[in-house]
Amino acid sequence: xxxxxxxxxxxxxxxxxxxxxxxxxxxxxxxxxxxxxxxxxxxxxxxxxxxxxxxxxxxxxxxxxxxxxxxxxxxxxxxxxxxxxxxxxxxxxxxxxxxxxxxxxxxxxxxxxxxxxxxxxxxxxxxxxxxxxxxxxxxxxxxxxxxxxxxxxxxxxxxxxxxxxxxxxxxxxxxxxxxxxxxxxxxxxxxxxxxxxxxxxxxxxxxxxxxxxxxxxxxxxxxxxxxxxxxxxxxxxxxxxxxxxxxxxxxxxxxxxxxxxxxxxxxxxxxxxxxxxxxxxxxxxxxxxxxxxxxxxxxxxxxxxxxxxxxxxxxxxxxxxxxxxxxxxxxxxxxxxxxxxxx
Amino acid sequence: xxxxxxxxxxxxxxxxxxxxxxxxxxxxxxxxxxxxxxxxxxxxxxxxxxxxxxxxxxxxxxxxxxxxxxxxxxxxxxxxxxxxxxxxxxxxxxxxxxxxxxxxxxxxxxxxxxxxxxxxxxxxxxxxxxxxxxxxxxxxxxxxxxxxxxxxxxxxxxxxxxxxxxxxxxxxxxxxxxxxxxxxxxxxxxxxxxxxxxxxxxxxxxxxxxxxxxxxxxxxxxxxxxxxxxxxxxxxxxxxxxxxxxxxxxxxxxxxxxxxxxxxxxxxxxxxxxxxxxxxxxxxxxxxxxxxxxxxxxxxxxxxxxxxxxxxxxxxxxxxxxxxxxxxxxxxxxxxxxxxxxxxxxxxxxxxxxxxxxxxxxxxxx
Numbered sequence: 001x002x003x004x005x006x007x008x009x010x011x012x013x014x015x016x017x018x019x020x021x022x023x024x025x026x027x028x029x030x031x032x033x034x035x036x037x038x039x040x041x042x043x044x045x046x047x048x049x050x051x052x053x054x055x056x057x058x059x060x061x062x063x064x065x066x067x068x069x070x071x072x073x074x075x076x077x078x079x080x081x082x083x084x085x086x087x088x089x090x091x092x093x094x095x096x097x098x099x100x101x102x103x104x105x106x107x108x109x110x111x112x113x114x115x116x117x118x119x120x121x122x123x124x125x126x127x128x129x130x131x132x133x134x135x136x137x138x139x140x141x142x143x144x145x146x147x148x149x150x151x152x153x154x155x156x157x158x159x160x161x162x163x164x165x166x167x168x169x170x171x172x173x174x175x176x177x178x179x180x181x182x183x184x185x186x187x188x189x190x191x192x193x194x195x196x197x198x199x200x201x202x203x204x205x206x207x208x209x210x211x212x213x214x215x216x217x218x219x220x221x222x223x224x225x226x227x228x229x230x231x232x233x234x235x236x237x238x239x240x241x242x243x244x245x246x247x248x249x250x251x252x253x254x255x256x257x258x259x260x261x262x263x264x265x266x267x268x269x270x271x272x273x274x275x276x277x278x279x280x281x282x283x284x285x286x287x288x289x290x291x292x293x294x295x296x297x298x299x300x301x302x303x304x305x306x307x308x309x310x311x312x313x314x315x316x317x318x319x320x321x322x323x324x325x326x327x328x329x330x331x332x333x334x335x336x337x338x339x340x341x342x343x
Numbered sequence: 344x345x346x347x348x349x350x351x352x353x354x355x356x357x358x359x360x361x362x363x364x365x366x367x368x369x370x371x372x373x374x375x376x377x378x379x380x381x382x383x384x385x386x387x388x389x390x391x392x393x394x395x396x397x398x399x400x401x402x403x404x405x406x407x408x409x410x411x412x413x414x415x416x417x418x419x420x421x422x423x424x425x426x427x428x429x430x431x432x433x434x435x436x437x438x439x440x441x442x443x444x445x446x447x448x449x450x451x452x453x454x455x456x457x458x459x460x461x462x463x464x465x466x467x468x469x470x471x472x473x474x475x476x477x478x479x480x481x482x483x484x485x486x487x488x489x490x491x492x493x494x495x496x497x498x499x500x501x502x503x504x505x506x507x508x509x510x511x512x513x514x515x516x517x518x519x520x521x522x523x524x525x526x527x528x529x530x531x532x533x534x535x536x537x538x539x540x541x542x543x544x545x546x547x548x549x550x551x552x553x554x555x556x557x558x559x560x561x562x563x564x565x566x567x568x569x570x571x572x573x574x575x576x577x578x579x580x581x582x583x584x585x586x587x588x589x590x591x592x593x594x595x596x597x598x599x600x601x602x603x604x605x606x607x608x609x610x611x612x613x614x615x616x617x618x619x620x621x622x623x624x625x626x627x628x629x630x631x632x633x634x635x636x637x638x639x640x641x642x643x644x645x646x647x648x649x650x651x652x653x654x655x656x657x658x659x660x661x662x663x664x665x666x667x668x669x670x671x672x673x674x675x676x677x678x679x680x681x682x683x684x685x686x687x688x689x690x691x692x693x694x695x696x697x698x699x700x701x702x703x704x705x706x707x708x709x
Contacts, residue, residue: 071497118682122687123686125681132681135622139667312508319504322500330492333492
């Protein structure tokens with residue numbers, strides 16, 4: 001350790017972010033070279049975005065909670081509950097789309113409020129609280145309606161089928177017709193939220209508070225930050241984003257079912273971790289999370305297009321990737337501790 | 344609550360003392376459930392002696408069901424209590440690991456054929472291999488938690504995702520069915536004994552763990568690691584190894600529970616077997632009054648907690664609650680429990696309790 005300035009060159013946060021981005025590009029380019037065909041088309045990439053817009057939104061919420069040192073595993077359950085409630089509202093009660101959006105936001109806010117209160121003000125472990133939240137949401141989904149069904153509400157179907165054309169990325173298909181490249185509305189929402197949240201976390205006071213609380217609760221308290229309120233806010237935001245994510249998911253699938261978004265919490269946590277958010281809190285980046293989601297879904301696409309499309313391979317690869325990144329994080333943390341000791 | 348207070352003062356025992364005892368929580372919950380069932384439908388407690396399809400005498404009734412199906416949970420609660428106490432976190436991969444253990448058992452018993460007429464290997468061999476497999480899973484979790492210092496719940500999330508996939512992969516996604524009747528004894532009834540076999544297996548596990556806790560230093564070591572890791576290390580313990588050990592013990596418990604689970608069906612359904620059981624196991628530990636953040640533990644309370652959970656589940660089933668909707672009710676119970684046991688709430692409660700006590704004392708004097 002020659003000078004303190006030099007070791008500042010790459011912080012842990014940046015190192016993790018760089019690893020993620022490199023891994024993503026390496027994987028995608030590798031897929032382009034070795035599997036070709038589909039991966040060369042821009043639309044394949046856009047389809048990854050289309051399918052994972054909801055995951056991007058929920059992962060952002062998850063990252064914020066994880067930056068403050070907590071965790072929220074109820075997001076998948078909340079997303080399922082949101083899509084079921086909206087589906088029931090639209091189809092059985094002739095509701096309008098605007099009302100459905102309000103329902104989605106309301107459910108998300110309610111979960112965020114209750115969980116945030118329990119975690120921040122009563123000091124209960126976030127994992128237990130959100131585990132209960134997850135089971136409650138899943139159970140409620142079944143209670144609201146048992147059978148899965150497709151939504152036939154006209155206004156909603158029109159919204160669901162709205163395509164946003166991406167200029168310049170279209171390709172000429174086999175019969176010589178020009179096909180536009182498109183994304184769904186959900187992707188626009190997701191990317192907008194990513195930008196907003198990135199700015200909030202980077203440049204606003206509440207955003208910086210999240211990092212301070214996650215990094216060291218005691219010193220954050222000493223600095224005069226309201227630790228409890230910050231934690232509460234993080235969970236509230238996560239709940240709200242889970243609600244929005246649920247609605248985007250609902251727009252993508254267009255149906256209500258108790259088994260919707262199963263494993264989404266797991267994917268959201270995995271994406272955040274792969275995106276360089278530290279489980280111990282204080283380190284994380286929304287852009288990293290975006291790349292985490294992309295890496296995760298790219299590897300799933302590679303696995304399925306490589307012919308290993310039996311359901312179990314997806315689970316195993318995701319778990320293996322998560323395991324790898326967890327171990328990398330742990331090694332980095334230990335290295336940091338050692339550096340401190342040497343100093 | 345008021346009734347109990349009256350009863351206790353009648354016994355001239357200090358209310359606060361009993362209230363503060365750990366085992367009070369599961370007993371109170373059990374009494375509450377028991378009274379609720381007694382009021383709504385006394386036939387809940389009816390036990391009848393009948394004959395099953397094989398012509399053996401069996402007891403049937405809701406209470407027997409509770410003893411029967413609560414057994415796996417009680418076995419899991421043993422391991423989960425140790426893990427919770429040592430590492431201050433919970434293992435959420437137990438359900439998935441049960442699927443792996445069960446899949447291994449069936450794979451060995453069936454060999455390459457998925458519908459064998461005879462067993463391809465002795466049951467004990469299959470069980471031992473499953474034990475090794477489940478303990479390896481436990482060791483994997485343990486290494487991540489103890490040596491890589493990853494939060495237990497996140498480390499076990501890996502197996503939670505991959506476990507059922509691995510289980511399906513072990514059997515090539517086939518659904519083996521075992522026709523040999525001896526295999527179904529472990530999850531059913533042994534001819535001539537009307538009490539379900541899982542209960543005996545659970546009792547055996549309880550005896551083993553009781554002996555281990557009584558004659559070894561395991562309890563002391565686990566508690567000291569859970570209470571303060573650094574001071575345990577300064578006192579010459581190896582906290583990482585103790586944590587690792589608790590995860591391996593949980594693996595063993597999971598293998599036993601897995602044997603019972605697959606024996607019940609003589610088959611396996613990878614996505615459904617032992618679904619949500621991790622929630623129940625954690626709930627059992629919490630209901631036993633054990634701190635979920637580690638430290639001291641009370642094994643008896645946890646085991647009792649497991650049976651109370653099963654009591655709750657059976658009661659809910661009796662009221663025609665769908666199995667998918669069960670989790671919503673249980674989640675409410677969990678939240679009520681953790682809120683009740685949160686330090687801040689406890690402080691307020693005890694302050695309130697003192698106030699009431701002071702008033703009643705003053706009244707008594709007057």
